[in-house]
Amino acid sequence: MDSLFRLDGKIALVTGGASGIGEAACRVFAAAGAQVLIVDIDRERAEALAGELDGARALIADITDEEQVRQTFAGLERLEVLFNNAGIGLVGNLEETPAEDFRRLLRVNVEGLYLVTKYALPLLKASRGSIVNMGSVAGLIGVKRRFAYCATKGAVVAMTRQLAVDYPTEIRVNCICPGTVDTPFVEAYLEKYHRHEKAKVRAELNARQPIGRLGRPEEIAHLALYLSSAEAGFVTGSVVTIDGGWTAA
Ligand SMILES: NC(=O)c1ccc[n+]([C@@H]2O[C@H](COP(=O)([O-])OP(=O)(O)OC[C@H]3O[C@@H](n4cnc5c(N)ncnc54)[C@H](O)[C@@H]3O)[C@@H](O)[C@H]2O)c1
Numbered sequence: 001m002d003s004l005f006r007l008d009g010k011i012a013l014v015t016g017g018a019s020g021i022g023e024a025a026c027r028v029f030a031a032a033g034a035q036v037l038i039v040d041i042d043r044e045r046a047e048a049l050a051g052e053l054d055g056a057r058a059l060i061a062d063i064t065d066e067e068q069v070r071q072t073f074a075g076l077e078r079l080e081v082l083f084n085n086a087g088i089g090l091v092g093n094l095e096e097t098p099a100e101d102f103r104r105l106l107r108v109n110v111e112g113l114y115l116v117t118k119y120a121l122p123l124l125k126a127s128r129g130s131i132v133n134m135g136s137v138a139g140l141i142g143v144k145r146r147f148a149y150c151a152t153k154g155a156v157v158a159m160t161r162q163l164a165v166d167y168p169t170e171i172r173v174n175c176i177c178p179g180t181v182d183t184p185f186v187e188a189y190l191e192k193y194h195r196h197e198k199a200k201v202r203a204e205l206n207a208r209q210p211i212g213r214l215g216r217p218e219e220i221a222h223l224a225l226y227l228s229s230a231e232a233g234f235v236t237g238s239v240v241t242i243d244g245g246w247t248a249a
Pocket residue numbers: 015016017018019020021022039040041042061062063064085086087088089108112134135136137177178179180181182183184185186
């Protein structure tokens with residue numbers, strides 16, 4: 001069994017790799033034999049993580065800045081695995097969402113993914129590589145007061161299918177749609193919006209998923225590993241939920 005889901009000899013680039021699900025993916029991909037490239041704006045965390053993982057490198061870049069993305073890929077000769085994971089959240093219904101915040105979410109979650117994929121594509125076509133995009137249940141169903149976030153994750157689902165349709169034999173492209181996962185992203189949300197009632201809201205977040213708890217970053221990372229591995233050779237254009245039963249209810 002040890003030989004399943006291996007990435008030996010492969011180069012895997014993870015955006016938002018310095019924290020949360022991205023960090024877990026960097027650890028899991030490295031343990032599976034990949035050389036990991038950690039793309040993030042957080043230099044300190046990215047470099048600290050790179051220092052822990054054999055052969056890993058931190059590439060500091062803002063995925064919304066085309067020139068920075070271009071430079072990141074200009075230095076690469078080969079790439080087999082891309083995990084478009086970086087993303088940000090926002091709470092609010094349409095009336096509570098200022099245009100500036102809406103645009104910010106679109107820039108990171110949609111345009112950032114577009115830019116990274118655009119510059120990665122020649123390398124991935126050359127290697128017959130794989131892309132995993134980070135969606136969310138918010139891209140599949142409505143989630144109360146997540147207007148902008150749902151819009152951007154819906155776009156991630158659509159971009160996944162579109163890429164799979166446009167490049168069916170050259171690359172594989174899939175999308176992961178997690179429910180709520182216990183990461184700094186959730187902690188920041190609790191701190192910002194529910195500072196004085198964290199325990200209560202955390203319990204509500206647990207209850208929102210029929211399984212009764214949040215997902216763990218490692219659980220999402222292992223799905224990303226499977227989708228990036230040779231064993232998933234027939235899987236493309238798929239949108240995979242991993243949400244403790246949330247969207248089944
Ligand atoms: N945590 C959840 O409950 C959850 C659920 C579903 C989907 N997701 C998605 O998973 C992804 C990762 O979430 P997380 O919870 O691990 O978040 P996180 O906040 O712990 O990590 C996100 C990382 O992305 C980096 N990043 C943000 N903007 C960037 C930019 N412009 N350029 C480069 N790097 C940037 C951050 O510095 C950070 O290291 C996001 O796309 C998020 O929408 C999270």
